[in-house]
Amino acid sequence: MHVTEAIQQRRSVKRFTDRPISRAELETLLSAATLAPNHKLTQPWRFYVLGPEARYAYGLALGARKAKKIEDPQAARTMRENVANEHRALPSMIAVAIVTSESPETSEEDYAAVMMGIQNLALAAVEMGLGTHIKTGAVMSDPAARGAAGVREGERIVAVVNVGEPVEMTPAKKREAAEAFTTWVA
Ligand SMILES: Cc1cc2nc3c(=O)[nH]c(=O)nc-3n(C[C@H](O)[C@H](O)[C@H](O)COP(=O)(O)O)c2cc1C
Numbered sequence: 001m002h003v004t005e006a007i008q009q010r011r012s013v014k015r016f017t018d019r020p021i022s023r024a025e026l027e028t029l030l031s032a033a034t035l036a037p038n039h040k041l042t043q044p045w046r047f048y049v050l051g052p053e054a055r056y057a058y059g060l061a062l063g064a065r066k067a068k069k070i071e072d073p074q075a076a077r078t079m080r081e082n083v084a085n086e087h088r089a090l091p092s093m094i095a096v097a098i099v100t101s102e103s104p105e106t107s108e109e110d111y112a113a114v115m116m117g118i119q120n121l122a123l124a125a126v127e128m129g130l131g132t133h134i135k136t137g138a139v140m141s142d143p144a145a146r147g148a149a150g151v152r153e154g155e156r157i158v159a160v161v162n163v164g165e166p167v168e169m170t171p172a173k174k175r176e177a178a179e180a181f182t183t184w185v186a
Pocket of ligand 1: 010011012013134135136137159173
């Protein structure tokens with residue numbers, strides 16, 4: 001597959017089949033991520049591949065945050081459990097963390113590099129017949145979520161990436177043509 005085809009076919013995948021994703025497949029994806037450009041070769045990415053119980057715990061942290069907005073205690077419990085169970089049922093999930101830096105410049109460069117790594121991973125997944133969904137949010141710095149992933153001191157989660165076999169190929173979301181955002185400067 002040409003890289004341009006993978007770019008065109010990539011989608012944020014919300015529904016995965018039950019096919020398990022092997023360790024070898026995940027290793028291939030992580031290896032693609034580490035080939036991303038990164039200034040001064042800081043290799044700022046840290047990957048936490050979450051098993052079912054860790055996914056459940058991460059989902060519980062997210063569910064608890066959603067449940068806070070619900071008044072009815074029973075409905076709040078159901079929300080927590082549902083989100084946790086949905087996470088446990090995912091084929092696979094990677095929490096992507098970054099090594100934090102005191103330097104604003106390094107922080108920005110490293111964050112960019114990690115996100116480029118995630119895009120590498122997402123495109124490699126397409127080539128392998130897999131799909132990804134990148135997710136972020138305030139939950140990433142919640143101690144319960146950090147604990148679920150086992151993220152170390154001096155690191156912060158910048159995204160979680162769900163990986164699995166897509167149930168369907170959804171149409172691409174409409175984008176403006178590049179022309180709308182481009183200025184050609186003489
Ligand atoms: C940095 C980043 C964070 C994202 N966070 C979320 C998220 O928290 N929840 C979610 O449903 N999608 C999230 N997405 C996916 C975007 O919503 C998605 O890429 C966008 O709707 C375009 O759809 P596509 O990826 O299928 O082209 C995120 C994407 C990026 C790049």
